[in-house]
Amino acid sequence: MLRVSQRLVSSRVGVSSAVRALSTSTACLSFKHSQRVFNTPQNRTDFGSYSLNYNPIPIPESEANLSPALHALRSRLQLTNEYPLSTLGRALTGSKSIDGEKYVNNAGMAQFGKNLINYYVTEHFLVKYPRLPTKVLNEVAYAHFSESSLSSTSTLWGIEVNNSTIIDSLISAESEQLRFGKLRFAKQFEDLTSQADEGIIELTTKDQRNRALGETTARAQAVQAIIAGIYAHRGRQAAREFIINHLIKNKKVDIDTLLQFPQATRELSRLCTREGLESPVSRLLAETGRNSAAPVFIVGVFSGNNKLGEGQGASLREAKTRAAVNALKGWYLYSPLDVQVPSITEADANTQFKSVYVDKGTVVI
Amino acid sequence: MSSRLTAKTLNGVGSFVHQCKRVTLRYSNWGGSSNGMRAFIKNNLKDIASQNPQIEFLVEQKSGHPLIRGDYVNGRDKVVCVRNLDPNEIMVKFNLTKNSSGAKLKTNNKPVESINESVRGIWSPFHIDPQFRHKV
Numbered sequence: 439m440l441r442v443s444q445r446l447v448s449s450r451v452g453v454s455s456a457v458r459a460l461s462t463s464t465a466c467l468s469f470k471h472s473q474r475v476f477n478t479p480q481n482r483t484d485f486g487s488y489s490l491n492y493n494p495i496p497i498p499e500s501e502a503n504l505s506p507a508l509h510a511l512r513s514r515l516q517l518t519n520e521y522p523l524s525t526l527g528r529a530l531t532g533s534k535s536i537d538g539e540k541y542v543n544n545a546g547m548a549q550f551g552k553n554l555i556n557y558y559v560t561e562h563f564l565v566k567y568p569r570l571p572t573k574v575l576n577e578v579a580y581a582h583f584s585e586s587s588l589s590s591t592s593t594l595w596g597i598e599v600n601n602s603t604i605i606d607s608l609i610s611a612e613s614e615q616l617r618f619g620k621l622r623f624a625k626q627f628e629d630l631t632s633q634a635d636e637g638i639i640e641l642t643t644k645d646q647r648n649r650a651l652g653e654t655t656a657r658a659q660a661v662q663a664i665i666a667g668i669y670a671h672r673g674r675q676a677a678r679e680f681i682i683n684h685l686i687k688n689k690k691v692d693i694d695t696l697l698q699f700p701q702a703t704r705e706l707s708r709l710c711t712r713e714g715l716e717s718p719v720s721r722l723l724a725e726t727g728r729n730s731a732a733p734v735f736i737v738g739v740f741s742g743n744n745k746l747g748e749g750q751g752a753s754l755r756e757a758k759t760r761a762a763v764n765a766l767k768g769w770y771l772y773s774p775l776d777v778q779v780p781s782i783t784e785a786d787a788n789t790q791f792k793s794v795y796v797d798k799g800t801v802v803i
Numbered sequence: 804m805s806s807r808l809t810a811k812t813l814n815g816v817g818s819f820v821h822q823c824k825r826v827t828l829r830y831s832n833w834g835g836s837s838n839g840m841r842a843f844i845k846n847n848l849k850d851i852a853s854q855n856p857q858i859e860f861l862v863e864q865k866s867g868h869p870l871i872r873g874d875y876v877n878g879r880d881k882v883v884c885v886r887n888l889d890p891n892e893i894m895v896k897f898n899l900t901k902n903s904s905g906a907k908l909k910t911n912n913k914p915v916e917s918i919n920e921s922v923r924g925i926w927s928p929f930h931i932d933p934q935f936r937h938k939v
Contacts, residue, residue, distance in 0.1 A: 506859045513856035514821055581808040594812055596824035596876040619859075687817025689810035690918065696808065724929035736929045750929075 507619020529663035532623025544663035551662030588658035702762035825874040836886035840869035875905025
Protein backbone atom coordinates (compact mmCIF):
# COMPACT_ATOMS: atom_id res chain seq x y z
CA MET A 439 0.00 0.00 0.00
CA LEU A 440 1.27 3.44 -0.89
CA ARG A 441 1.66 5.55 2.19
CA VAL A 442 1.90 9.27 2.38
CA SER A 443 1.67 11.89 5.03
CA GLN A 444 -0.69 14.79 4.77
CA ARG A 445 2.24 17.12 4.53
CA LEU A 446 3.46 15.43 1.39
CA VAL A 447 0.08 15.61 -0.24
CA SER A 448 -0.25 19.27 0.46
CA SER A 449 3.20 20.23 -0.77
CA ARG A 450 2.54 18.31 -3.96
CA VAL A 451 -0.56 20.36 -4.61
CA GLY A 452 1.28 23.59 -3.80
CA VAL A 453 4.18 23.06 -6.18
CA SER A 454 2.44 21.57 -9.16
CA SER A 455 -0.06 24.37 -9.39
CA ALA A 456 2.22 27.29 -8.63
CA VAL A 457 0.91 29.35 -11.51
CA ARG A 458 -2.69 28.33 -11.19
CA ALA A 459 -2.57 29.13 -7.49
CA LEU A 460 -2.31 32.79 -8.42
CA SER A 461 -5.90 32.80 -9.51
CA THR A 462 -7.37 30.02 -7.44
CA SER A 463 -7.41 29.55 -3.73
CA THR A 464 -4.17 28.47 -2.18
CA ALA A 465 -3.30 24.95 -1.33
CA CYS A 466 -0.85 25.66 1.41
CA LEU A 467 -0.99 24.30 4.87
CA SER A 468 -2.53 26.39 7.56
CA PHE A 469 -3.07 24.08 10.46
CA LYS A 470 -5.19 25.21 13.29
CA HIS A 471 -5.21 23.38 16.55
CA SER A 472 -5.68 19.77 15.59
CA GLN A 473 -8.01 20.83 12.83
CA ARG A 474 -7.53 19.34 9.38
CA VAL A 475 -7.13 21.61 6.43
CA PHE A 476 -7.77 18.80 3.99
CA ASN A 477 -10.80 16.62 3.67
CA THR A 478 -9.39 13.14 3.41
CA PRO A 479 -11.13 10.86 0.92
CA GLN A 480 -12.03 7.26 1.69
CA ASN A 481 -9.33 6.01 -0.61
CA ARG A 482 -6.21 7.67 0.77
CA THR A 483 -4.23 7.22 -2.40
CA ASP A 484 -6.80 9.01 -4.54
CA PHE A 485 -4.88 12.27 -4.53
CA GLY A 486 -7.31 14.09 -6.77
CA SER A 487 -10.06 13.81 -4.16
CA TYR A 488 -8.31 15.68 -1.37
CA SER A 489 -9.99 19.03 -0.92
CA LEU A 490 -9.64 22.05 1.32
CA ASN A 491 -12.16 22.20 4.11
CA TYR A 492 -12.14 25.96 4.36
CA ASN A 493 -12.60 28.56 1.68
CA PRO A 494 -10.26 31.50 2.04
CA ILE A 495 -11.40 34.65 0.25
CA PRO A 496 -9.23 37.26 -1.44
CA ILE A 497 -8.95 40.63 0.30
CA PRO A 498 -11.63 42.79 -1.35
CA GLU A 499 -10.20 45.67 -3.39
CA SER A 500 -12.53 48.12 -1.64
CA GLU A 501 -11.11 47.07 1.72
CA ALA A 502 -7.50 47.15 0.56
CA ASN A 503 -8.12 50.61 -0.86
CA LEU A 504 -8.67 51.90 2.65
CA SER A 505 -5.17 50.93 3.77
CA PRO A 506 -2.79 53.92 3.59
CA ALA A 507 0.24 51.67 4.05
CA LEU A 508 -0.65 49.63 0.95
CA HIS A 509 -1.02 52.81 -1.13
CA ALA A 510 2.33 54.06 0.12
CA LEU A 511 4.07 50.75 -0.52
CA ARG A 512 2.72 50.50 -4.05
CA SER A 513 3.91 54.00 -4.77
CA ARG A 514 7.29 53.48 -3.10
CA LEU A 515 8.00 50.48 -5.32
CA GLN A 516 6.55 52.24 -8.38
CA LEU A 517 4.23 49.32 -9.06
CA THR A 518 1.77 51.59 -10.93
CA ASN A 519 -2.01 51.51 -10.67
CA GLU A 520 -2.19 48.34 -12.77
CA TYR A 521 -1.12 46.50 -9.63
CA PRO A 522 -4.28 46.10 -7.48
CA LEU A 523 -3.91 46.77 -3.79
CA SER A 524 -5.77 43.56 -3.01
CA THR A 525 -2.93 41.60 -4.62
CA LEU A 526 -0.40 43.60 -2.65
CA GLY A 527 -2.33 42.88 0.52
CA ARG A 528 -2.38 39.22 -0.35
CA ALA A 529 1.37 39.26 -0.93
CA LEU A 530 1.75 40.44 2.65
CA THR A 531 -0.39 37.62 4.03
CA GLY A 532 2.04 34.95 5.19
CA SER A 533 1.41 31.31 4.49
CA LYS A 534 1.02 30.66 8.20
CA SER A 535 -0.77 33.89 8.80
CA ILE A 536 -3.10 34.44 11.70
CA ASP A 537 -5.85 35.44 9.31
CA GLY A 538 -4.78 32.76 6.89
CA GLU A 539 -8.05 31.04 7.57
CA LYS A 540 -10.06 33.95 6.28
CA TYR A 541 -7.97 35.46 3.50
CA VAL A 542 -6.01 33.76 0.76
CA ASN A 543 -2.35 33.72 1.66
CA ASN A 544 0.73 34.30 -0.47
CA ALA A 545 2.05 30.72 -0.61
CA GLY A 546 1.30 30.09 -4.29
CA MET A 547 2.49 33.54 -5.30
CA ALA A 548 5.71 33.18 -3.30
CA GLN A 549 6.50 29.85 -4.92
CA PHE A 550 6.01 31.27 -8.38
CA GLY A 551 7.91 34.47 -7.62
CA LYS A 552 10.76 32.42 -6.22
CA ASN A 553 11.08 30.53 -9.49
CA LEU A 554 11.11 33.77 -11.46
CA ILE A 555 13.79 35.32 -9.25
CA ASN A 556 15.95 32.22 -9.27
CA TYR A 557 15.79 32.01 -13.05
CA TYR A 558 16.68 35.62 -13.83
CA VAL A 559 19.41 35.85 -11.19
CA THR A 560 21.08 32.61 -12.23
CA GLU A 561 20.87 33.50 -15.91
CA HIS A 562 22.46 36.89 -15.23
CA PHE A 563 25.52 35.53 -13.45
CA LEU A 564 25.93 32.53 -15.69
CA VAL A 565 26.29 34.83 -18.68
CA LYS A 566 28.21 37.55 -16.90
CA TYR A 567 30.89 35.28 -15.41
CA PRO A 568 31.09 32.29 -17.77
CA ARG A 569 34.28 30.92 -16.21
CA LEU A 570 33.18 30.84 -12.57
CA PRO A 571 33.35 27.37 -11.01
CA THR A 572 29.83 25.99 -10.51
CA LYS A 573 30.09 26.05 -6.74
CA VAL A 574 31.06 29.70 -6.73
CA LEU A 575 28.39 30.57 -9.28
CA ASN A 576 25.75 28.91 -7.12
CA GLU A 577 27.00 30.76 -4.08
CA VAL A 578 26.89 34.12 -5.88
CA ALA A 579 23.35 33.47 -7.11
CA TYR A 580 22.34 32.26 -3.65
CA ALA A 581 23.67 35.46 -2.10
CA HIS A 582 21.12 37.29 -4.26
CA PHE A 583 18.03 35.13 -3.90
CA SER A 584 18.54 33.65 -0.45
CA GLU A 585 15.94 34.32 2.20
CA SER A 586 18.26 36.60 4.13
CA SER A 587 18.97 38.68 1.03
CA LEU A 588 15.30 38.98 0.09
CA SER A 589 14.47 39.72 3.70
CA SER A 590 16.88 42.67 3.75
CA THR A 591 15.28 43.85 0.51
CA SER A 592 11.88 43.79 2.16
CA THR A 593 13.25 45.93 4.97
CA LEU A 594 14.57 48.40 2.42
CA TRP A 595 11.11 48.52 0.87
CA GLY A 596 9.71 49.54 4.23
CA ILE A 597 7.63 46.42 4.81
CA GLU A 598 6.69 46.21 8.46
CA VAL A 599 5.74 43.15 10.45
CA ASN A 600 2.40 43.19 12.19
CA ASN A 601 3.27 42.75 15.83
CA SER A 602 -0.18 43.13 17.32
CA THR A 603 -1.91 39.94 18.31
CA ILE A 604 -5.55 39.24 17.61
CA ILE A 605 -6.41 40.18 21.19
CA ASP A 606 -4.50 43.48 20.86
CA SER A 607 -6.41 44.43 17.75
CA LEU A 608 -9.74 43.51 19.33
CA ILE A 609 -9.03 45.55 22.46
CA SER A 610 -7.88 48.62 20.54
CA ALA A 611 -10.78 48.24 18.08
CA GLU A 612 -8.24 48.68 15.30
CA SER A 613 -9.82 48.55 11.89
CA GLU A 614 -8.87 45.55 9.80
CA GLN A 615 -7.64 47.66 6.90
CA LEU A 616 -4.78 49.01 8.99
CA ARG A 617 -3.35 45.54 9.24
CA PHE A 618 -3.43 44.88 5.48
CA GLY A 619 -0.40 47.10 4.93
CA LYS A 620 1.74 45.03 7.26
CA LEU A 621 3.26 41.61 6.89
CA ARG A 622 1.02 39.20 8.77
CA PHE A 623 2.19 35.76 9.80
CA ALA A 624 1.96 33.56 12.86
CA LYS A 625 5.24 33.79 14.71
CA GLN A 626 4.76 30.74 16.80
CA PHE A 627 2.38 27.90 17.19
CA GLU A 628 1.67 26.05 20.35
CA ASP A 629 0.71 23.00 18.43
CA LEU A 630 0.31 22.39 14.76
CA THR A 631 -0.16 18.71 15.15
CA SER A 632 -2.55 16.82 13.04
CA GLN A 633 -2.98 13.24 13.98
CA ALA A 634 -2.11 10.81 11.25
CA ASP A 635 -4.90 8.53 10.15
CA GLU A 636 -4.72 4.83 10.59
CA GLY A 637 -2.58 3.12 8.01
CA ILE A 638 -0.64 6.31 7.30
CA ILE A 639 3.02 6.56 8.12
CA GLU A 640 4.29 10.09 8.68
CA LEU A 641 7.44 10.83 6.77
CA THR A 642 7.97 14.29 8.23
CA THR A 643 8.91 14.61 11.85
CA LYS A 644 6.76 16.46 14.31
CA ASP A 645 9.45 19.12 14.66
CA GLN A 646 9.40 19.81 10.95
CA ARG A 647 5.66 20.20 10.85
CA ASN A 648 5.48 22.37 13.94
CA ARG A 649 8.13 24.78 12.77
CA ALA A 650 6.50 28.18 12.56
CA LEU A 651 7.44 30.59 9.85
CA GLY A 652 10.47 32.68 10.83
CA GLU A 653 10.43 36.40 10.14
CA THR A 654 13.19 36.07 7.56
CA THR A 655 11.23 33.45 5.62
CA ALA A 656 8.00 35.43 5.86
CA ARG A 657 9.72 38.58 4.58
CA ALA A 658 11.38 36.69 1.74
CA GLN A 659 8.07 35.18 0.72
CA ALA A 660 6.45 38.61 0.70
CA VAL A 661 9.10 39.87 -1.74
CA GLN A 662 8.67 36.80 -3.93
CA ALA A 663 4.90 37.20 -3.86
CA ILE A 664 5.06 40.88 -4.80
CA ILE A 665 7.12 39.94 -7.85
CA ALA A 666 4.64 37.22 -8.77
CA GLY A 667 1.95 39.89 -8.59
CA ILE A 668 3.87 42.03 -11.08
CA TYR A 669 3.97 39.05 -13.41
CA ALA A 670 0.24 38.49 -13.03
CA HIS A 671 -0.86 42.08 -13.55
CA ARG A 672 1.83 43.72 -15.64
CA GLY A 673 3.37 40.82 -17.49
CA ARG A 674 6.60 38.95 -17.66
CA GLN A 675 8.66 41.80 -19.04
CA ALA A 676 7.76 44.11 -16.14
CA ALA A 677 8.57 41.36 -13.65
CA ARG A 678 11.93 40.79 -15.33
CA GLU A 679 12.84 44.48 -15.23
CA PHE A 680 11.77 44.72 -11.61
CA ILE A 681 13.96 41.77 -10.63
CA ILE A 682 16.94 43.18 -12.51
CA ASN A 683 16.57 46.63 -10.95
CA HIS A 684 15.69 45.64 -7.41
CA LEU A 685 17.43 42.32 -6.87
CA ILE A 686 20.43 42.25 -9.20
CA LYS A 687 21.67 45.73 -10.07
CA ASN A 688 21.45 47.16 -6.58
CA LYS A 689 23.17 44.26 -4.88
CA LYS A 690 26.87 43.82 -4.39
CA VAL A 691 28.84 40.69 -3.72
CA ASP A 692 32.63 40.50 -3.66
CA ILE A 693 32.95 37.43 -5.84
CA ASP A 694 36.73 37.24 -5.60
CA THR A 695 36.49 36.55 -1.87
CA LEU A 696 34.57 33.37 -2.71
CA LEU A 697 37.36 31.90 -4.81
CA GLN A 698 39.82 29.75 -2.94
CA PHE A 699 42.83 27.98 -4.38
CA PRO A 700 44.46 25.41 -2.10
CA GLN A 701 47.12 24.68 -4.73
CA ALA A 702 47.35 27.90 -6.67
CA THR A 703 50.71 27.49 -8.42
CA ARG A 704 49.88 23.97 -9.48
CA GLU A 705 46.44 24.94 -10.77
CA LEU A 706 47.92 27.82 -12.75
CA SER A 707 50.48 25.51 -14.27
CA ARG A 708 47.74 23.06 -15.34
CA LEU A 709 45.67 25.87 -16.71
CA CYS A 710 48.55 27.12 -18.87
CA THR A 711 49.12 23.61 -20.20
CA ARG A 712 45.45 23.22 -21.06
CA GLU A 713 45.26 26.58 -22.78
CA GLY A 714 48.47 25.94 -24.73
CA LEU A 715 50.40 28.74 -23.01
CA GLU A 716 54.02 28.55 -21.97
CA SER A 717 54.33 27.19 -18.46
CA PRO A 718 54.27 29.92 -15.81
CA VAL A 719 57.49 31.24 -14.33
CA SER A 720 57.65 33.36 -11.19
CA ARG A 721 60.11 36.25 -11.18
CA LEU A 722 61.09 38.65 -8.44
CA LEU A 723 60.15 42.17 -9.51
CA ALA A 724 61.13 44.20 -6.47
CA GLU A 725 62.10 43.70 -2.88
CA THR A 726 63.08 45.58 0.22
CA GLY A 727 64.44 44.71 3.64
CA ARG A 728 65.36 41.12 2.88
CA ASN A 729 67.31 40.86 6.13
CA SER A 730 64.97 43.00 8.21
CA ALA A 731 61.99 42.04 10.36
CA ALA A 732 59.55 43.33 7.74
CA PRO A 733 60.69 42.35 4.29
CA VAL A 734 58.50 42.94 1.23
CA PHE A 735 58.78 40.97 -1.98
CA ILE A 736 56.92 41.64 -5.19
CA VAL A 737 56.68 38.62 -7.44
CA GLY A 738 55.22 38.46 -10.94
CA VAL A 739 54.12 35.26 -12.64
CA PHE A 740 54.92 35.16 -16.37
CA SER A 741 53.99 32.95 -19.26
CA GLY A 742 56.67 33.73 -21.81
CA ASN A 743 56.65 37.50 -22.07
CA ASN A 744 53.09 37.88 -20.79
CA LYS A 745 52.58 38.82 -17.18
CA LEU A 746 49.67 36.79 -15.81
CA GLY A 747 49.57 38.11 -12.27
CA GLU A 748 51.44 39.75 -9.46
CA GLY A 749 51.58 39.32 -5.73
CA GLN A 750 53.34 40.74 -2.73
CA GLY A 751 54.28 39.10 0.53
CA ALA A 752 56.61 38.99 3.47
CA SER A 753 58.33 35.91 2.09
CA LEU A 754 59.21 34.81 -1.42
CA ARG A 755 56.90 31.87 -1.13
CA GLU A 756 53.94 33.94 0.02
CA ALA A 757 54.49 36.45 -2.77
CA LYS A 758 54.73 33.66 -5.33
CA THR A 759 51.47 32.07 -4.18
CA ARG A 760 49.69 35.40 -4.17
CA ALA A 761 50.88 36.03 -7.70
CA ALA A 762 49.45 32.69 -8.84
CA VAL A 763 46.15 33.39 -7.05
CA ASN A 764 46.02 36.81 -8.70
CA ALA A 765 46.52 35.22 -12.12
CA LEU A 766 43.84 32.57 -11.47
CA LYS A 767 41.35 35.20 -10.29
CA GLY A 768 42.02 37.11 -13.47
CA TRP A 769 41.10 34.00 -15.41
CA TYR A 770 38.02 32.86 -13.49
CA LEU A 771 36.52 36.34 -13.07
CA TYR A 772 36.64 37.04 -16.80
CA SER A 773 33.51 38.90 -17.80
CA PRO A 774 32.83 39.37 -21.52
CA LEU A 775 31.60 42.76 -22.69
CA ASP A 776 28.25 43.32 -24.46
CA VAL A 777 26.71 40.02 -23.44
CA GLN A 778 23.07 39.18 -23.85
CA VAL A 779 21.09 37.00 -21.51
CA PRO A 780 18.71 34.54 -23.20
CA SER A 781 15.67 36.33 -21.77
CA ILE A 782 16.56 39.46 -23.77
CA THR A 783 14.30 38.10 -26.48
CA GLU A 784 11.35 38.48 -24.11
CA ALA A 785 11.85 42.24 -24.09
CA ASP A 786 11.78 42.62 -27.83
CA ALA A 787 10.59 39.88 -30.14
CA ASN A 788 12.79 41.23 -32.95
CA THR A 789 15.98 40.86 -30.94
CA GLN A 790 18.11 37.99 -32.07
CA PHE A 791 19.83 36.21 -29.25
CA LYS A 792 23.60 36.14 -29.70
CA SER A 793 25.10 32.97 -28.33
CA VAL A 794 27.15 33.48 -25.21
CA TYR A 795 30.67 32.42 -24.32
CA VAL A 796 30.78 28.90 -22.93
CA ASP A 797 33.89 27.98 -21.00
CA LYS A 798 35.73 24.68 -20.95
CA GLY A 799 35.25 24.43 -17.21
CA THR A 800 37.45 24.47 -14.18
CA VAL A 801 40.93 23.03 -14.18
CA VAL A 802 41.30 19.52 -12.82
CA ILE A 803 44.29 19.42 -10.54
CA MET B 804 23.52 28.54 6.75
CA SER B 805 24.05 31.87 8.44
CA SER B 806 27.70 31.81 7.44
CA ARG B 807 26.73 31.95 3.78
CA LEU B 808 27.16 35.16 1.92
CA THR B 809 24.37 37.72 1.60
CA ALA B 810 24.54 40.42 -1.03
CA LYS B 811 24.79 43.98 0.21
CA THR B 812 21.97 46.26 -0.87
CA LEU B 813 22.88 49.56 -2.51
CA ASN B 814 19.82 51.77 -2.57
CA GLY B 815 19.95 54.05 -5.60
CA VAL B 816 21.90 51.72 -7.89
CA GLY B 817 19.45 50.31 -10.43
CA SER B 818 16.49 51.32 -8.30
CA PHE B 819 15.76 53.79 -5.56
CA VAL B 820 13.30 53.35 -2.73
CA HIS B 821 12.31 56.41 -0.73
CA GLN B 822 13.64 56.00 2.81
CA CYS B 823 10.96 57.90 4.69
CA LYS B 824 7.95 55.64 4.95
CA ARG B 825 5.68 57.47 7.37
CA VAL B 826 5.21 61.04 8.55
CA THR B 827 3.19 61.77 11.67
CA LEU B 828 1.87 65.26 12.23
CA ARG B 829 0.89 65.86 15.81
CA TYR B 830 -1.09 68.88 16.92
CA SER B 831 -3.08 70.06 19.87
CA ASN B 832 -6.66 71.13 19.45
CA TRP B 833 -6.39 74.16 21.73
CA GLY B 834 -2.70 74.86 22.37
CA GLY B 835 -1.41 78.21 21.06
CA SER B 836 1.86 76.64 19.94
CA SER B 837 -0.15 74.49 17.52
CA ASN B 838 -1.66 77.42 15.62
CA GLY B 839 0.74 77.02 12.70
CA MET B 840 0.39 73.24 12.66
CA ARG B 841 -3.41 73.43 12.57
CA ALA B 842 -3.25 75.82 9.63
CA PHE B 843 -0.69 73.59 7.96
CA ILE B 844 -2.92 70.52 8.29
CA LYS B 845 -5.96 72.46 7.12
CA ASN B 846 -4.41 74.16 4.10
CA ASN B 847 -1.29 72.29 3.00
CA LEU B 848 -1.64 68.64 3.96
CA LYS B 849 -3.93 67.58 1.13
CA ASP B 850 -1.54 68.83 -1.54
CA ILE B 851 1.51 67.44 0.21
CA ALA B 852 -0.08 64.01 0.60
CA SER B 853 -1.00 63.85 -3.08
CA GLN B 854 2.50 64.99 -4.09
CA ASN B 855 4.13 62.34 -1.89
CA PRO B 856 2.19 59.12 -2.43
CA GLN B 857 5.19 57.06 -1.28
CA ILE B 858 4.74 58.36 2.26
CA GLU B 859 2.01 57.30 4.66
CA PHE B 860 0.62 60.33 6.53
CA LEU B 861 -0.73 60.11 10.03
CA VAL B 862 -2.43 63.01 11.78
CA GLU B 863 -2.50 62.72 15.52
CA GLN B 864 -4.24 64.93 18.02
CA LYS B 865 -2.58 65.11 21.39
CA SER B 866 -2.16 67.89 23.93
CA GLY B 867 1.28 69.48 24.18
CA HIS B 868 3.52 71.03 21.57
CA PRO B 869 3.06 70.01 17.94
CA LEU B 870 5.68 67.86 16.25
CA ILE B 871 6.60 66.16 13.02
CA ARG B 872 7.85 62.64 13.25
CA GLY B 873 9.37 60.64 10.39
CA ASP B 874 9.63 56.83 10.38
CA TYR B 875 12.28 55.38 8.12
CA VAL B 876 12.90 52.05 6.48
CA ASN B 877 16.00 51.45 8.61
CA GLY B 878 13.73 51.27 11.66
CA ARG B 879 14.77 54.63 13.11
CA ASP B 880 12.66 57.72 13.51
CA LYS B 881 13.26 61.46 13.65
CA VAL B 882 11.17 63.82 15.70
CA VAL B 883 11.12 67.58 15.09
CA CYS B 884 9.34 69.92 17.47
CA VAL B 885 7.46 72.62 15.55
CA ARG B 886 5.99 74.70 18.36
CA ASN B 887 5.08 78.28 17.47
CA LEU B 888 6.22 77.80 13.87
CA ASP B 889 4.16 79.17 11.01
CA PRO B 890 3.08 76.91 8.11
CA ASN B 891 6.01 77.97 5.92
CA GLU B 892 8.52 77.06 8.60
CA ILE B 893 6.70 73.79 9.20
CA MET B 894 6.99 73.08 5.48
CA VAL B 895 10.78 73.41 5.78
CA LYS B 896 10.79 70.98 8.68
CA PHE B 897 8.54 68.59 6.76
CA ASN B 898 10.91 68.60 3.78
CA LEU B 899 13.79 67.95 6.14
CA THR B 900 11.97 64.92 7.54
CA LYS B 901 10.91 63.69 4.14
CA ASN B 902 14.34 63.94 2.52
CA SER B 903 16.27 62.41 5.39
CA SER B 904 17.53 58.85 5.10
CA GLY B 905 16.86 58.17 8.75
CA ALA B 906 20.51 57.40 9.41
CA LYS B 907 22.33 58.95 12.34
CA LEU B 908 24.01 62.24 11.48
CA LYS B 909 27.73 61.92 10.93
CA THR B 910 30.56 64.07 9.68
CA ASN B 911 32.04 63.09 6.35
CA ASN B 912 35.77 63.60 6.55
CA LYS B 913 36.55 62.00 3.23
CA PRO B 914 35.43 63.31 -0.15
CA VAL B 915 34.30 59.88 -1.33
CA GLU B 916 33.04 56.92 0.63
CA SER B 917 32.59 53.66 -1.21
CA ILE B 918 32.44 49.94 -0.62
CA ASN B 919 34.06 49.45 -4.02
CA GLU B 920 37.78 49.08 -4.38
CA SER B 921 39.67 51.95 -5.94
CA VAL B 922 40.00 51.29 -9.68
CA ARG B 923 43.44 52.92 -9.70
CA GLY B 924 44.77 50.83 -6.87
CA ILE B 925 46.87 52.26 -4.06
CA TRP B 926 50.23 53.83 -4.77
CA SER B 927 53.15 51.49 -4.44
CA PRO B 928 56.83 52.49 -4.16
CA PHE B 929 57.79 49.24 -5.89
CA HIS B 930 56.08 50.00 -9.14
CA ILE B 931 57.92 53.11 -10.19
CA ASP B 932 60.98 53.12 -12.40
CA PRO B 933 63.97 51.84 -10.32
CA GLN B 934 66.06 54.91 -11.16
CA PHE B 935 63.51 57.17 -9.49
CA ARG B 936 62.99 54.99 -6.44
CA HIS B 937 63.96 56.31 -3.06
CA LYS B 938 67.37 55.07 -2.03
CA VAL B 939 68.10 54.50 1.61
